[in-house]
Each structure stands twice: as structure tokens, then as C-alpha cells.
Amino acid sequence: MPSSHTSSTSRAPWRRHPRATVLGTLAAVVSALALVLALPGATSAAPSSPQAPQPNPPQPVKPGEAWMGAGVQMHEGDSTDGSVPDEGRRNLVASVHGVDVSSHQGNVSWSTLWNSGVRFAYVKATEATSYKNPYFTQQYNGSYNVGMIRGAYHFAVPSSSSGAAQARYFANNGGGWSKDGKTLPGVLDIEYNPYGSTCYGKSNSAMVSWVRDFVNTYKSLTGRDTVIYTTTNWWKQCTGNSGAFGSSNPLWIARYASSVGELPAGWGFHTFWQYTSSGPTVGDHNLFNGSMDRLKVLANGG
Template identity: 35%
Template sequence: MRISGAISFLIASLCLAGCSSTAGVDALDLQKPSSETTSSVIRPPAPIAAVPQAMARRATRAEMAPMSDNAPDESPRPFGLAEEQTVALSAPEPSDSVEPSIEPAALVSPPRLLSRAAPPMLAGPVTRYGFRDAKPINFGKGSPRHLAVHGVDVSRWQGNVNWNKLRAQGANFAYIKATDGGDHLDPMFTRNWRNADAAGLKRGAYHFFYWCRTAGEQADWFIRNVPRVEGALPPVIDVEWNGESSCKRRPSREKVLEKMQVFMDRLERHYGQRPIIYTAPDFYRDNLRGAFLDYPFWLRAVARHPSKVYPDRKWLFWQYSGSGLSHGVTGRIDLNVFHGDERAWRAWAGGRQTVADAN
């Protein structure tokens, strides 16, 4: 009887110990992360860089409308302005349909004025054409050589430019890559901006428009980085399809025009100059034919005269070569020409900038 009772007591103790041990293991397992995964949260492999705070207003209704991506894809082609080997943005792109809210502390700082403002008129005579071309085109009677005022556009891909030599070669003006998207600044912009002016060229800045960012954010980024300086040429919005860009969106024509208008209005209010629209044949065909008739255009046409490529479109600048050669630059450089004689150039570059002046 005693033995049986002792055995029963021992068995009962072992059972209680087993239950207590199992409960302890379960309690420890509750502290571990669940092995279950879902697709509702995507964890990045590395920390995400913060987006620079460069937004200065909330989105308009046009910007907050959903994006349309119904345009067909097309194979990559040579870029227009001399900047885009790649478009590498350091931060993830926010949805175009919702612009992030911002606090007053994140607003754009006042424009930075350079210590030496450019004079309102040209200081010296126009330098005559002296460029060579690795792939010369015979434009016949419409040759750009018949026009008086030539210039270039540059970006980081031209490296360290000797602006004095470039000026002597025939560059009277330079459009300099400043920004693209909402967070990328060309690393050579500040140096090119100052040195072009010091060499006596009229200079302006351009922005490569990125279709995966809101127009307001891009305008604020450009304003944050490009000084408002007396005598500078009007800012340029570069709109084209870029097959190498990380942004694959091709908005509808309606959305393209809305976004461009938001961007250009913002720049015109800030700089007091109507922006110039740079474009290429395919983008023009898809979006700009018959649009923005009261804006100056800068047209890429490297095989035929602009009148053949863009019928009935008045133009201010013509990019006639992407294979120019010049002292002061290693490699090739884009060549451009102003639509007018030397007198028209002096009047336009001196501040009386209207579309009619050069057409």
C-alpha cells in the first residue's frame, strides 16, 4: 500500500514537472519573431537614404491626379542634352499621386545670389564659329553656319572644361546641366556656372524632367540649386523620353502638359523669365505638337533642319549636333545656335526676351 502510494506520488510529480517544462518553452517561443511572412510589408535590404527636403508647396489637383502609363515603350536612343548617361537618384521615388506633407522648416531657403552678377548686356563682340564636327551634316542652304551666334550645352560628362578656349572656339553662350528629378544635382554645375561667366559666356541652367516625381517638387529642387542672377539666360526644362532612366513612366499627353505647366509657372514666378522648352522629335510628336505656342522652344534636329522635323513650330535655339569637337573640351560636345542675327541676340540676351524677338 505504501509502495503503491509512493509510486503514484512519483508518477504524479513527473507529470507535473513535464507540464511545467512545456509551459516554459512556450513562454520563451513567444519572445521570438514569428516565422510567418507576408507580402504586405517589404523590408529593404539596406537603410533608405532620406529624401532632401526641397519641397515648397503642396500638389495642385493636376499633380495629384493618378498617373497614366498607356504610352508604348520604345528602344533607347541618343540623349538630347549632354547629360544623361544614367539617371541615378539616391532616394526612393514617392508616389506621384500624393505629395508628402512638409513642415515650415523644410521649405526652400532664399535663392543664393552670386557675388558677381552678370552684366545685362554682352560685354564683347560675338565670337565666330570655329567648331569642328565628328559627324558633319550637310544642311544645305539652312546650314546653322549661316547664323551668327553659336553656343554649347554641357554637364558632368564634359569633365573639366577650359571655358576660355571654348569661348575662343565660338561658344557665345552655354546651357549648363543643373538638376534632374527632385534630388539630383550635377556635380559640375557650380564650377561650370561660375567659370562660364568668368570667361564671358552668357549662361543658363537646365533641368532634366523626371516623370516619376511631382512637378512642384522638381521646381523647388531647381530653385534651391540655381541662383537667381541678373543677366542669366532663362531656365530650361528638358522634356524627352529617356530609355536609360530608372523611371519608365510615359504619361498621357494631358498629364505631360499639366506637369510641365506647373513646373514652368513656378520657375517663371521665381526667376521673372519665361522658361525655354527643350525637346526631341519623338517626345514632340507624342506630346507637344500644337502646345505651348507662347513659349520659346529649343529643338534637337541633328539630321535635318528644324523646319522639316518640327513643321510650323517657331524656335529660339537649335541643337544641330551632338558630335561637336572643340579646344577646351575632351571628347564631343553638343553644338547649338541662336535663331537670329547678332543684333537680335544682343537685344534678347540683354533682357528683352520675347518669343517674337527670335522668330
Template identity: 45%
Template sequence: MKSLDALPVGLLALADAVTGSPVGQRAASVRGFDVSNHQSSVDFNEAYADGARFVMIKATEGTVFEDPNFGKFHAAAAQAGLVRGGYHFGHPGADKGAAEADFFLRHGGGWSNDGVSLPGMLDLESAKGKPECYGLSAEAMVLWISDFVETYREATGRYPMIYTGPSWWKECTGDSQAFKDKCPLVLARYSSAVGPVPGGWKAQTIWQNGDKSPWGGDADVFNGDATELKKLAAG
């Protein structure tokens, strides 16, 4: 995911609630990717033909930025048959979590019970030019995230996914376990292996394992099969 001024980051992760594995890892064969205004054009039909089955598309950032590519990318992804969802790059502390959730919901971040729309995703990571953890204590950060999460849940009936990296989560939330049973984890780690999962989550559901997908944007892998991906979309 990339903020307007963010350094590159990478990795998606979602909590796995149905696996019998001790660590929740399953056959991860469903590929996907994420895109934003940093990509001028994307061939979603080619992505689908190559095996991609889902995409996350940046919709908003803070309370003022609407991604200019969101509408056309979302429509093209839908036409190509991809499961898709929007994401919001958070600015904790700059505005209330509820205010950012409302802005996200008004500009593409909602969820539809159509079987092909993923719940929205809150992107939490460091941003260039911003203080570490946005100047918030771990307690204040957890409260900000809760404000966003509960506002989104009240509006849509779904908890949003949370995108973050292990080191950011540990440093900025104190490795909080407050969301492990609510929000699917989107884990950011560029590596050859998923590695330890923070925050008490059982496992990632999507692993973003690189900053260059074959179709543009970052590369993701869903922790499950295509049927389970559709179950996540259906809620």
C-alpha cells in the first residue's frame, strides 16, 4: 500500500477462523494484488486470465483524499470477474477514527452483500514525513483504530480488514490483541515466508509478499482457496 507520501510497504494478512492447523496456514494458491493512483493503468482482464482472483483498490486517505483511479479501477475489476474491495490509508491522530471511516464509506469503502465485494480495509503503516506511530501512544492508537473499526461495523454489518506489518503493529499498538476476533488481518511482510503473526491473530488470510505484482501494484496471496475467498466476500 502507498500513501501519498508513504514509503513502500508490503503484505496483506487476514485471520483464518476455520483451519484446523495449529498456526492456521492452509493451501495458499489464490493470487491477487492491490493498486492505487500510483498505477496509471491496469489490465484487469489480463490479471484474471493469468490467475489473479482478487484485488484491493485504494479509495481514500485521511479525510480529504479520494483516489482518482478508484472508480475506473473498481468498474474494470468487476467487469473482469475479480473479487474486489476498497482500502483506506489511515492517518491516526490527524482526525478521529470515526471521521476517517465515514469519509471512506462515503467514497467507495462500503461493503455490498453481492458475493464478490470484500469488506473495506484499513491500511496502517508508517508514512514519510509523519512521526513514528503518528505521535500516538499505544493506548491512544488502539482507541483510534477501535473508533474506525466500530464505525465501519455499525454502517456495514462487517468488520473491516486491517492491513499492517508486524513491527509497526508491535511498536504502535503494543502488539494489541483487541482486534484478533473481529477484523481479518492483512499482514505486510516482504519475505519468502509469512513468519510470525502479530496481535494474537491465528493466521493471515492474505499475504502481500512483494511490491511488484505481474499486473502492477503489490502482490498478494490469499490463505485459502477460491471458495473460501468468496465466503470472505459473502460474510
């Protein structure tokens, strides 16, 4: 495995830190997420004609409105209450807390999230080859300016254009990478289709080819291996549980439960875990599977 993947051997022992202090910090993080991400437009004027927050988005979602986990929430549900589950608590010392946001969160108060303990953020940049997040600049630069390590993600729509075309669109509209120590590699959000057919009308082999086309093009443009965000159930159904990417592409697993559970074929461990999704208005909660030092290594290309 390349060193950009973070294994469990990098985790610090739980016993080195008082449980009460860590859980107290956790409570502050969760409270701040619910408060800040529920208040779009709180820090500056909104761009013209943004997508209004949708507590209960229509089915199907309109083009451009998909967020990281939109399809997951529709197909697998979320019975969690937003708190870090038991597995996350056991490894909390070595699990850096982060958020992912899209246009639904509007202008985010990043300083409030930073003060609560959030240390990384992923921002939706693009979708297909026609949509750009109108709040991207405030969200991407704002998280960086308060000290967070940040990155961008692309919501894939494989039925609309090729993987190469979408990778180019992403890299040219916010998904690029620079070795500044605070920019994470781009993410391919490949999940249940919120607009129609679960696998976007593609066979298993065609989907694997599409993903390969995307990640190869993105690497040629940026020098970085794409992080792949998905769920085990979708990956099994739509790629035939392909093991083709586990040795090169870090895994961001979405599973809204008390543990990460079974991973897709090819990956022995996850790099990020989205453990709950409260929908587009509140935003999503994530843990990095390693220490802050290891997150910095990932940002630097190691």
C-alpha cells in the first residue's frame, strides 16, 4: 500500500488521554456542527440564486443538488443520532474530526467549527460537467484560512459523460491540488444515483472502466491518486465488488452505523469514514482514520 493510506498502526493508544476530556471535546464538535451548518448565509452575503436549504429534499434530487451521501441516505437510511459511534470513541485520539459541505450549507462559520475541534473539511466543487458549487470559494478558502486542512470533491454522474471528461472538469474547477500542507487530494463521490437508475445504467465492467478513466485522468492532471467515496453495498452492486483500486486509491467509506463494517474488495482499511448524514441542511460528520500528523502526510502527497 502507498503511504498515502493510513493504517491502524499509526494510532496512538487511548490510555494516554483522559476519556472525559476527549468526550467533552467531541460534544462541542457535534453541537457546533449542528449549529453552524444549519445556518447558511451567517458570515457573508450569499451569491445570486443559490440553492435554498432543503430539510426534506424532493425525490428525485434536481441536477446539481446532490451532496455527499444523498444517494446513500435515500437507499440505506441513517438511524444514527449524529454522535460519534462506539468504534469512533475507542479510537478518538487518533481520529481527526471533519465535515463535508455543499451549496446546501451556504456560507459556513468556519471559525466556530475550528474552535469546536473540527480540523478538516471537504467541499463539493462540481457535479457531472455542468455544475459548480456557487458557495465553493467561501467554503474552500474559509476553511483554509482558519487553519483547516481542506479538499474538494466531485459528485459523479457516470451516465452523463465520460470519467475523463468529469475528471478534467473537476480538476479545472476547484479540484486541483498543491503541495502546501493544507490541501487534500480530490475525492470521487461515486454512490447511488439520486436521479434514477442505481448504477447509472452501466454494467459492472462499464462502471469499473468509468472509475478507472476518472482516477487515471485526475492523476495525470494533478499527480495525486483520487480518494474514492462510496458504500460497500453500492460498490458490490455496481462494480461487482471490484478490487482494482484498493492498492492505489484511499477509501472514504460511508456507513451510518456504530462501526465501519465490511469494506469493499481491495481495501484492507479505510482512510475516511462518514458515519452519519443529517441531510443537506445540517451536513455530514466524518472521521479520519489516523492522527493529525498522518492527515498532514496525506495532504503533502506522502
